[in-house]
Amino acid sequence: MHVDMNAFFASVEQRCSPALRGKPIAVVGSAKRTVVTTASYEARAFGVKTGMNRFEAKMACPQIIFVVGDNSKYIDASVRILEILNSFSPLVEAYSIDEAFIDITGCLAPFGTPSALAMEVKRRIKEALGLTCSIGIAPNKLLAKLASDMKKPDGLVIMDEASSPGVLEDLPAGELWGIGPRLTEHLGRLGIRTCGQLGRAPLSLLRDRFGVIGERLKLMGQGIYSNEVAPAGHEDEARSVGHSTTLPADTSEKGAIRRYLLKLSEMVGARAREHGLKGSKVCLTVRYPDFYTFSRQKTLPSHTNDTRAIYMSALSILEVMRLRTAVRLLGVSISGLAKGSGQMSLFEDDRRRQRLLEAMDEVNRSFGGYTITWGSLLDEGSGCDDETGVISPAWRPVGVKRINVK
DNA sequence: TCTGGGGTCCTAGGACCC
DNA sequence: TCTGGGGTCCTAGGACCC
Numbered sequence: 001m002h003v004d005m006n007a008f009f010a011s012v013e014q015r016c017s018p019a020l021r022g023k024p025i026a027v028v029g030s031a032k033r034t035v036v037t038t039a040s041y042e043a044r045a046f047g048v049k050t051g052m053n054r055f056e057a058k059m060a061c062p063q064i065i066f067v068v069g070d071n072s073k074y075i076d077a078s079v080r081i082l083e084i085l086n087s088f089s090p091l092v093e094a095y096s097i098d099e100a101f102i103d104i105t106g107c108l109a110p111f112g113t114p115s116a117l118a119m120e121v122k123r124r125i126k127e128a129l130g131l132t133c134s135i136g137i138a139p140n141k142l143l144a145k146l147a148s149d150m151k152k153p154d155g156l157v158i159m160d161e162a163s164s165p166g167v168l169e170d171l172p173a174g175e176l177w178g179i180g181p182r183l184t185e186h187l188g189r190l191g192i193r194t195c196g197q198l199g200r201a202p203l204s205l206l207r208d209r210f211g212v213i214g215e216r217l218k219l220m221g222q223g224i225y226s227n228e229v230a231p232a233g234h235e236d237e238a239r240s241v242g243h244s245t246t247l248p249a250d251t252s253e254k255g256a257i258r259r260y261l262l263k264l265s266e267m268v269g270a271r272a273r274e275h276g277l278k279g280s281k282v283c284l285t286v287r288y289p290d291f292y293t294f295s296r297q298k299t300l301p302s303h304t305n306d307t308r309a310i311y312m313s314a315l316s317i318l319e320v321m322r323l324r325t326a327v328r329l330l331g332v333s334i335s336g337l338a339k340g341s342g343q344m345s346l347f348e349d350d351r352r353r354q355r356l357l358e359a360m361d362e363v364n365r366s367f368g369g370y371t372i373t374w375g376s377l378l379d380e381g382s383g384c385d386d387e388t389g390v391i392s393p394a395w396r397p398v399g400v401k402r403i404n405v406k
Numbered sequence: 407t408c409t410g411g412g413g414t415c416c417t418a419g420g421a422c423c424c
Numbered sequence: 425t426c427t428g429g430g431g432t433c434c435t436a437g438g439a440c441c442c
Contacts, residue, residue, distance in 0.1 A: 028410095
């Protein structure tokens with residue numbers, strides 16, 4: 001079963017503020033350069049879409065109401081929804097803040113049918129949070145996700161082995177989870193437009209053109225998908241931890257760029273430390289005003305989650321980059337992750353350093369945000385403005401991927 | 407009054423090793 | 425008198441997802 005909350009952020013806001021109900025609203029970030037994260041169904045009717053900037057949204061719908069998103073509300077709602085889902089089955093995978101997969105294979109008895117179970121899930125969520133969702137039930141995650149997408153809002157679609165071939169036969173291949181615009185185009189050039197055609201395409205052709213995913217594509221066209229629901233505690237380990245930010249204005253000013261890099265390094269370091277993770281690679285991403293985006297990474301001699309070590313690496317990469325114009329976005333991430341050993345260093349300096357980081361993390365945990373931070377972040381002059389930016393739907397309510405913002 | 411931020415996975419070339 | 429074949433790791437970019 002796949003549960004997909006309808007216009008999640010916008011619906012939460014409309015529940016909280018009756019004045020917003022029935023109105024075209026768009027949830028955006030607080031930064032100047034922001035985009036629509038979620039549009040209410042009233043706004044979608046005017047063509048407002050996720051990813052539009054304010055100007056585009058206003059053009060599409062002049063009476064649109066912009067609402068600055070509030071992460072804590074969405075995390076709160078998400079946790080409560082997951083609790084409800086967990087009362088039906090222990091096998092709940094929080095796929096994103098507003099989507100979940102639930103293995104209900106062994107949980108049908110009290111309800112009799114999948115449909116009865118799904119109706120009860122919808123009723124409980126509506127009762128507790130006043131929110132609607134679309135539910136898809138199918139033999140696997142691929143088809144369940146497809147099914148939940150077929151009727152919005154407040155839908156319920158059930159697909160079984162008997163009905164899925166009929167649905168897939170004329171379904172555009174690009175509707176499948178994992179087949180995006182580029183693959184759709186490439187498949188189209190091969191004369192493959194529907195899932196039915198994809199499922200019948202010669203394996204040799206697909207393998208030839210798409211490498212290792214060729215085989216999976218053919219199976220997907222046939223509705224075959226073997227990934228299991230991964231409940232809490234059984235997810236894959238995180239592969240990277242990163243933060244990036246679009247600056248309030250493009251800048252070439254070295255001091256400002258360094259301050260942003262320090263702040264990003266601290267956000268990355270703090271989150272890695274919180275989860276006992278250390279990385280062996282640091283990656284710096286830069287976007288120019290023309291949107292040209294590139295990155296350079298550096299392998300470290302040892303694993304680290306120390307803000308200073310991350311920052312120093314980012315700086316050294318920056319030196320190598322030789323920026324050609326002003327910068328629009330900066331990003332810092334670490335990868336090559338390993339669970340920190342927690343072992344005490346032999347060197348007094350390192351031990352003091354570690355205690356300093358722990359103390360700072362503790363203060364920031366207790367008082368929120370970046371109560372304690374680095375002096376050079378606070379230097380006068382060119383801003384390292386504390387803007388929230390846009391809320392990311394990929395956030396998880398719990399675990400490494402939970403992003404703590406203020 | 408221009409385009410966010412969080413991720414994962416795959417590819418392809420080159421360095422390096424035996 | 426002309427250059428094998430196996431492998432790993434690293435890097436940068438891009439497709440795809442929410």
